[in-house]
Amino acid sequence: MISRARIKWIKSLEIRKYRLQENAFVAEGPKLVGELLPYSTPLYVAATKEWLDANRRLLNPSTEVDEVSGQELERASLLRTPQSVLAVMPIPTRRLDVSSLQNQLVIALDNVQDPGNLGTILRIADWFGIHIILCSRGTADVFNPKCVQACMGALARVEVHYCDLPEVLEKVEMPIYGTFLDGKDMYQEELSPVGIIVMGNEGNGISEPIARLITRRLYVPNYPEGALTTESLNVAVATGIVCAEFRRRCPRGII
């Protein structure tokens, strides 16, 4: 049984303001919750008997738990089709240490707006062993329910830092890459195993203050070479293609 106050609390976490106030976000479904549990202790769990029977040993005794029917879960869920478990998770507090960026490949997002794109980019980072994503303050919130569900377990393994992006980029001493329609063919350029890859907004690309800090302007060539196109690639797809190419050049890791 979930109390009415509890349901109100869960629903409030759909809104960024309340997520920040409560320092908490909602994750749903056995796959996602199962992936987050080894990394973080939920503040609260609502789950069916079946889920609890199978997973209670994974829960910290301090976590508040409600056993619920499917119908009750539906009342609390932020999804259209709730799936056996809903967890309220703490938002991790992480301090960004700029010096720790120096020996890594890092993704930086300049006002990426769509939560689905952001979630997909987290999965790309996870796949390609990129552990840190820097986000401008105008980028979508990674703890938005749509993004959380698109991220899957990547949310647990990839650190996302919201920061003053130009300020951080000014401090780092490593190549800063960005994709531009008038950049240089990525396949003809040297790609370093450490550096920052900046990806821009869906409609406007990389903003002017950040474009000025890019030291290597790249382009994902279209086909056939030099064909006129009026279109661009989706930002998550472009991120995937660029990250794949960085890793292809150095497949065994550098550390």
Place this chain on the structure above:
Amino acid sequence: MISRARIKWIKSLEIRKYRLQENAFVAEGPKLVGELLPYSTPLYVAATKEWLDANRRLLNPSTEVDEVSGQELERASLLRTPQSVLAVMPIPTRRLDVSSLQNQLVIALDNVQDPGNLGTILRIADWFGIHIILCSRGTADVFNPKCVQACMGALARVEVHYCDLPEVLEKVEMPIYGTFLDGKDMYQEELSPVGIIVMGNEGNGISEPIARLITRRLYVPNYPEGALTTESLNVAVATGIVCAEFRRRCPRGII
């Protein structure tokens, strides 16, 4: 002024059954409609005075046109934020000629479910000069309004054929590629300039009847090489990475 019957007709085109019955789909916004106009004659257009003043010369005199206020457009639109023009376009009737596939790089989709993913894959095809996409009958409908808006002008330049996919794959005489978690490192394999690249369903990958027809099983390596991952890449991102690699091997075109 748009008639009530007209609004009902437009709204009905949100549903696949009625799109097939009417052989028509809805495209909205000046960018998308502007990109479709050179390729196809709309059945109907509702637009603001401003749009019509700038674009009437692009319309065929046979097209029925309503000049509307922003508010009226809102009543007819399938979008949350309508944008100056809505066009009802004919669904092109295309016959699939299997022999025409033989000298091209083609994408085939096996039950891709999400209209957003399908739209993103059309943009990828357009970027990489892939002119034909084969879809299994279980794949999302490309004329779904969500997909149309995600496709942008790619919808005009890329031919999408719904077909009995195993039947077509059995007929072609060219390499058939597919991505599998236990496939071979794509960067170590030979990739031919012509062939079919099959991408599978978001949750289940490539289905068994189609997997049997794949002649070259590929894998997009994660990083570092051999690291255990529990996740997979989004299907559109994987499509982008694979197509980019095919085109990188042969950047100047083969024809």
